[in-house]
Amino acid sequence: MQVRKALLPDVETIHDLILTYSQQRDGELIERTVPELCENVRDFFVVEDESGVFGCGALHLYGTHLAEVRSICVRPGASGRGGGRLLLEALIAEAEQHSVSCVCLFTRAPGFFGRFGFKQVEREELPDKIYKDCVNCAKQDACDEVPMYRGELPHFAILAPPEAELKILRERIKPKR
Ligand SMILES: CC(C)(COP(=O)(O)OP(=O)(O)OC[C@H]1O[C@@H](n2cnc3c(N)ncnc32)[C@H](O)[C@@H]1OP(=O)(O)O)[C@@H](O)C(=O)NCCC(=O)NCCS
Numbered sequence: 001m002q003v004r005k006a007l008l009p010d011v012e013t014i015h016d017l018i019l020t021y022s023q024q025r026d027g028e029l030i031e032r033t034v035p036e037l038c039e040n041v042r043d044f045f046v047v048e049d050e051s052g053v054f055g056c057g058a059l060h061l062y063g064t065h066l067a068e069v070r071s072i073c074v075r076p077g078a079s080g081r082g083g084g085r086l087l088l089e090a091l092i093a094e095a096e097q098h099s100v101s102c103v104c105l106f107t108r109a110p111g112f113f114g115r116f117g118f119k120q121v122e123r124e125e126l127p128d129k130i131y132k133d134c135v136n137c138a139k140q141d142a143c144d145e146v147p148m149y150r151g152e153l154p155h156f157a158i159l160a161p162p163e164a165e166l167k168i169l170r171e172r173i174k175p176k177r
Pocket of ligand 1: 074081082
């Protein structure tokens, strides 16, 4: 069994893996489209054995203050073999290579991540995640995922709330008199 960076030819398998959990298993993962996966394939690691790729996971970088573990899963039937551990350790190591001080994630499997030093936190402590995803999520007022982090909580956000973004844009395009 080995973990490695994903490559474009892995996208179809990654798409199928994520689909298993986004559609057939009660939305445990957010669905990712093929074009989105191609664009972000360099965020991904895959885990494989002699039968091929059976798991994937991604690290989304916000900045050195924050990164997020996303789309981590192993094929149903391949759990409990250490694939999830290999993926998560690779993602944490990559965050460390980038000098990221906090790794966060939203999950319905807090027990797994707790084993790797992740602690529960209020989602308001992770504003970049809110501005990136929660603001567009249908479940934003009834979130059933547990926010978790590892490291030092960020002291600032790099993304702006949508309203503020609009305001900045309006200022920029204001005609000069
Ligand atoms: C969560 C998931 C990635 C774990 O992968 P896995 O390959 O089964 O995990 P591993 O075999 O590497 O387990 C590593 C350790 O975590 C433990 N573990 C695994 N899943 C766990 C869970 N849900 N709760 C608590 N501990 C868990 C294992 O017992 C093992 O402990 P050990 O080192 O003492 O033996 C996998 O169960 C999965 O794909 N889940 C569905 C998708 C999902 O919910 N992803 C998380 C969304 S953020």
